Amino acid sequence: MELYLTEISKYVIAGSMGAYTFFSFLVFMYRGEKRRSWIYLLQIISLFATQFACFIQIIAQTGSKRYFFLLMIQALVLASTISMFHMVYPDGNRLIINNMCMMLMVGMIMITRISYGKGIRQFIISSASLVLAFVIPELLFRLEFLERRGYVFAAIGILILGIILIYGSVVNGSRISFRIAGLSFQPQELVKIIYVFFIASVLSLNKDFKTVALTSALAAVHVIILVLLKDLGSALIFFVVYLCVLFVATDSYFYLISGILAGSVASVLAYKIFPHVQQRVQAWSDPWTTIDSTGYQITQSLFAISGGGLWGLGLYGGTPSSIPYVEEDFMFAAIAEEMGIIFASCLLAICVSTFIMILLEAYKIKNSFGKLLCTGLGITYIFQVFLTVGGDSKFIPLTGVTLPLVSYGGTSVMVTIIMFSLIEGECLVRSDERYQEYLKRKREKINAGKK
Amino acid sequence: MQEKNKSYPIIIIGVFTVILFISMISYISIYAITNHREMMDNSYNAHQQLLKKQNTRGTIYSADGQALAITSTDEEGNETREYPFGKTFSHVVGFSVNGRSGIEDLANYYLINSNAALKSKAEAKENDKKFPGDDVYTTLDVDLQQTAYEALSARDGAIIVTEVKTGKVLALVSKPDFDPATILKDWDSITNDKSNTQLLNRATQGLYPPGSTFKIVTSLEYYREIGEDYKNYKFNCNGKFASGDDVIRCFHGENHGSLDFPLSFAKSCNSSFANISLQLNRDAFGKTLDKLMFNNELPWDMNYSVSSAVCDNDLGDADTMQLGIGQGKTLVTPLHMNLITAAIANNGTLMKPYLIDSVVSADGKKIETFSPKAYKTLVSEEESDFLKEMMLGVVKKGTASKLKGLSYNAAGKTGSAEFKDSASDSHAWFTGFAPYEDPEIAVTIIVENAGSGGEFAVPIAKRLFDCCFNEK
Numbered sequence: 001m002e003l004y005l006t007e008i009s010k011y012v013i014a015g016s017m018g019a020y021t022f023f024s025f026l027v028f029m030y031r032g033e034k035r036r037s038w039i040y041l042l043q044i045i046s047l048f049a050t051q052f053a054c055f056i057q058i059i060a061q062t063g064s065k066r067y068f069f070l071l072m073i074q075a076l077v078l079a080s081t082i083s084m085f086h087m088v089y090p091d092g093n094r095l096i097i098n099n100m101c102m103m104l105m106v107g108m109i110m111i112t113r114i115s116y117g118k119g120i121r122q123f124i125i126s127s128a129s130l131v132l133a134f135v136i137p138e139l140l141f142r143l144e145f146l147e148r149r150g151y152v153f154a155a156i157g158i159l160i161l162g163i164i165l166i167y168g169s170v171v172n173g174s175r176i177s178f179r180i181a182g183l184s185f186q187p188q189e190l191v192k193i194i195y196v197f198f199i200a201s202v203l204s205l206n207k208d209f210k211t212v213a214l215t216s217a218l219a220a221v222h223v224i225i226l227v228l229l230k231d232l233g234s235a236l237i238f239f240v241v242y243l244c245v246l247f248v249a250t251d252s253y254f255y256l257i258s259g260i261l262a263g264s265v266a267s268v269l270a271y272k273i274f275p276h277v278q279q280r281v282q283a284w285s286d287p288w289t290t291i292d293s294t295g296y297q298i299t300q301s302l303f304a305i306s307g308g309g310l311w312g313l314g315l316y317g318g319t320p321s322s323i324p325y326v327e328e329d330f331m332f333a334a335i336a337e338e339m340g341i342i343f344a345s346c347l348l349a350i351c352v353s354t355f356i357m358i359l360l361e362a363y364k365i366k367n368s369f370g371k372l373l374c375t376g377l378g379i380t381y382i383f384q385v386f387l388t389v390g391g392d393s394k395f396i397p398l399t400g401v402t403l404p405l406v407s408y409g410g411t412s413v414m415v416t417i418i419m420f421s422l423i424e425g426e427c428l429v430r431s432d433e434r435y436q437e438y439l440k441r442k443r444e445k446i447n448a449g450k451k
Numbered sequence: 452m453q454e455k456n457k458s459y460p461i462i463i464i465g466v467f468t469v470i471l472f473i474s475m476i477s478y479i480s481i482y483a484i485t486n487h488r489e490m491m492d493n494s495y496n497a498h499q500q501l502l503k504k505q506n507t508r509g510t511i512y513s514a515d516g517q518a519l520a521i522t523s524t525d526e527e528g529n530e531t532r533e534y535p536f537g538k539t540f541s542h543v544v545g546f547s548v549n550g551r552s553g554i555e556d557l558a559n560y561y562l563i564n565s566n567a568a569l570k571s572k573a574e575a576k577e578n579d580k581k582f583p584g585d586d587v588y589t590t591l592d593v594d595l596q597q598t599a600y601e602a603l604s605a606r607d608g609a610i611i612v613t614e615v616k617t618g619k620v621l622a623l624v625s626k627p628d629f630d631p632a633t634i635l636k637d638w639d640s641i642t643n644d645k646s647n648t649q650l651l652n653r654a655t656q657g658l659y660p661p662g663s664t665f666k667i668v669t670s671l672e673y674y675r676e677i678g679e680d681y682k683n684y685k686f687n688c689n690g691k692f693a694s695g696d697d698v699i700r701c702f703h704g705e706n707h708g709s710l711d712f713p714l715s716f717a718k719s720c721n722s723s724f725a726n727i728s729l730q731l732n733r734d735a736f737g738k739t740l741d742k743l744m745f746n747n748e749l750p751w752d753m754n755y756s757v758s759s760a761v762c763d764n765d766l767g768d769a770d771t772m773q774l775g776i777g778q779g780k781t782l783v784t785p786l787h788m789n790l791i792t793a794a795i796a797n798n799g800t801l802m803k804p805y806l807i808d809s810v811v812s813a814d815g816k817k818i819e820t821f822s823p824k825a826y827k828t829l830v831s832e833e834e835s836d837f838l839k840e841m842m843l844g845v846v847k848k849g850t851a852s853k854l855k856g857l858s859y860n861a862a863g864k865t866g867s868a869e870f871k872d873s874a875s876d877s878h879a880w881f882t883g884f885a886p887y888e889d890p891e892i893a894v895t896i897i898v899e900n901a902g903s904g905g906e907f908a909v910p911i912a913k914r915l916f917d918c919c920f921n922e923k
Contacts, residue, residue, distance in 0.1 A: 001573070002576070003569065003572055003573045003576055004569065004573060007569060244460075244464055247460045247463075247464070248458060248460040248461055248464070251458070251459065251460055256460075291493075291495050292495070296495075299493075299495060300495070300497070302482075302483075302486075302490060303490050303493065303495070303496040303497065303498060305479065305483045306482070306483040306484070306486055306487045306490045306491075307487070307490070307491065307496070307498045308483075309484075309487065310484075318498070318501070319497040319498065319500075319501055322497040336479075336483070341479070341480050341483055341484070344479075345476045345479070345480060348472060348475070348476055349472075349476070351472075352468065352469060352472045355465075355468060356465060356469070359461050359464065359465045362458075362461055363458055363461045363462075371458070375461065375464070379464070382468055386471065386472070386475070389475065389479075390475055393475070393478070393479040393482070393483075394482070395475050395478050395479065
């Protein structure tokens with residue numbers, strides 16, 4: 001009986017995930033949130049079908065009833081997030097919220113499967129962050145003065161990173177954490193948001209060469225501190241985000257190309273100077289000869305990804321714990337192993353769908369700060385996905401960043417949820433722009449009529 | 452802060468990201484699926500332990516369905532791997548503890564996986580049993596393997612028998628051997644002794660001087676260069692051939708007298724072949740060697756050694772003469788010799804040799820079937836006809852006369868490879884095929900330190916051919 005349930009739910013999981021992914025791209029065929037609402041409904045149904053099938057599998061494999069209650073509570077939290085957000089912010093973008101819930105759901109299931117205690121902790125932090133997510137869009141909409149505080153953000157960001165550099169306890173080369181009131185906290189995750197605020201604000205006010213040079217220098221300070229902290233993943237993210245935002249702000253190919261050149265030169269220099277960079281590159285180019293030392297993590301990850309096959313081994317059917325730091329850096333491998341390549345590919349496609357939607361919002365918004373903020377946050381998100389998944393699968397060298405919303409780590413989840421709610425906030429700004437324009441046109445019509 | 456609405460950078464970033472992710476997803480999927488089997492066989496892969504816990508290792512069968520390696524489970528759930536034929540199949544079937552070897556290694560992926568129907572799996576689970584692993588049917592022929600095993604008796608050496616039209620390996624014996632059932636117990640005593648070669652599969656990893664069997668290769672090159680003119684070749688053998696200070700002697704100093712080319716080959720006259728090798732174009736000979744897979748990879752899926760034979764214009768006369776008679780630095784594996792023989796017998800086309808015929812689930816469902824594949828053409832049809840005729844001559848009027856006058860016509864080439872300076876010690880070689888008219892099997896035999904090929908290897912070939920053709 002358990003065996004039949006496990007096997008059947010394998011296909012149900014992949015099938016409903018596939019359906020969800022399909023809907024998350026079908027959305028782009030329709031303009032306007034109202035016309036999309038039936039797709040969103042189907043999406044929500046697929047989301048809960050996936051979640052339900054996963055829990056059927058977990059209960060069949062473990063025979064433990066406590067998972068049933070967990071399913072109920074998690075489903076309740078996700079359902080209320082989706083429905084209440086739509087009620088509170090009828091002008092918000094629902095795809096981003098749905099996708100966010102989908103990623104959170106998959107992450108929580110996988111973390112619970114690896115370690116029940118961590119799963120519960122992740123669930124509590126996610127729920128708290130979701131509450132926060134209801135306040136932020138409105139705050140952003142109201143606190144317009146934030147748009148003009150660029151250099152203050154730069155100062156705060158560099159200050160925080162500087163403090164970490166001086167006092168921070170270095171764990172595993174690239175993971176820096178502070179313990180505040182018994183909770184482990186990774187401040188450089190928060191700096192990501194502050195940093196995007198800084199560049200979006202400065203570059204939306206001024207685009208002359210002097211400003212660009214000064215901003216570039218300040219951005220470079222961030223990146224250099226991160227490299228010194230051995231947090232190569234974040235350093236790369238900060239660099240790429242700056243490059244893209246600068247490109248969007250100035251529309252200048254000159255800046256883009258010189259930025260890419262500078263980045264290449266810096267990478268080569270970093271490779272030559274830092275032994276830990278060389279080690280990462282070597283472990284990437286040939287992990288098999290050092291399978292018992294530096295290549296261990298990546299080869300175990302490859303075993304997991306290839307071991308799952310198309311449909312996966314089923315939850316509790318694989319050995320994700322054989323990969324060191326699986327719940328932080330190798331969630332993608334664990335998901336591919338137990339839920340299959342099809343499911344894992346769908347997960348990536350959903351990330352891309354989220355990113356396209358963010359770019360679409362950035363494209364439409366007229367407020368320059370909003371445009372740059374959306375772009376910056378979107379790139380931060382998608383590039384981090386690229387780094388972690390590419391690293392797990394030996395597509396690129398491993399940099400040790402988390403899969404946003406899916407990996408274990410309270411700060412990371414909270415920061416990503418805040419990022420998405422900031423983007424929702426910009427959606428409010430955009431619909432307000434539309435409304436103001438509508439009013440303006442109406443007034444002009446009336447004025448014209450008077451004449 | 453009002454801006455113009457068109458923003459090409461955003462479009463560029465979007466398109467670039469989509470392309471990047473499509474390539475990454477394709478890369479991951481293709482890499483994961485194409486490397487699945489190889490990674491599963493990696494000993495660092497935890498999935499192996501998982502499958503071991505979940506499935507009972509499948510059975511290895513001979514071609515006619517006799518179990519060669521089977522796992523039995525006692526009432527307490529303890530598993531033992533049993534080998535019903537004892538040491539007979541030790542090297543080819545191999546072992547699966549302390550690492551793996553032979554078919555146990557080659558087919559490991561199939562043996563540890565279970566494609567049993569969901570119903571049988573559910574049944575097994577209910578009875579608290581493991582799932583039955585998939586079974587592997589090999590190409591091995593029990594009668595032939597037993598004949599080969601007994602024929603080699605207490606001697607060290609190797610025998611390999613293949614089907615020339617398909618590439619199926621029918622028998623593969625190497626001695627000294629080991630008992631696969633007690634390998635765990637014997638492991639330390641075998642591996643601690645550096646001179647112990649019980650675990651070395653001589654058929655595929657043993658490198659031997661080919662001796663006169665190499666004259667097949669020399670003859671091929673000779674025929675390639677002068678074609679039908681070989682018929683005009685004349686040589687008078689007085690037991691030795693000298694070029695400058697370098698002297699080549701015939702086996703045991705025998706005086707062969709007046710010879711044409713076919714008789715030089717049949718009688719295996721070293722002097723005549725030393726004479727012939729000096730007439731060859733050495734660069735062209737080197738290319739022929741490369742084409743025959745010397746110093747190159749062989750189409751073989753398990754461990755093997757690479758044969759070495761070098762020839763180019765820089766090679767001196769003395770070395771060239773040594774090469775022509777298969778002595779000096781030239782080294783081959785019995786497997787390689789067998790592949791060349793099989794290709795000649797099969798009109799020049801080498802079929803890829805294979806050991807696994809099919810994989811069948813516990814419910815009898817065929818999971819995978821392996822079919823014969825042509826590997827490459829080693830010699831032309833014309834060359835193959837010529838060499839076959841020469842090899843028939845060895846039986847009719849030469850060193851393999853013990854194969855004469857049987858119900859089938861065999862053909863081949865003997866060798867007595869000297870491996871020390873003293874002429875008394877030699878490995879006995881035979882490589883050949885039968886029936887001559889429509890070749891079916893190729894056999895290659897080496898008996899270490901036995902004496903001449905005609906005397907010690909040919910009788911073994913006869914027993915193998917008899918086993919194949921007399922019963923039918």
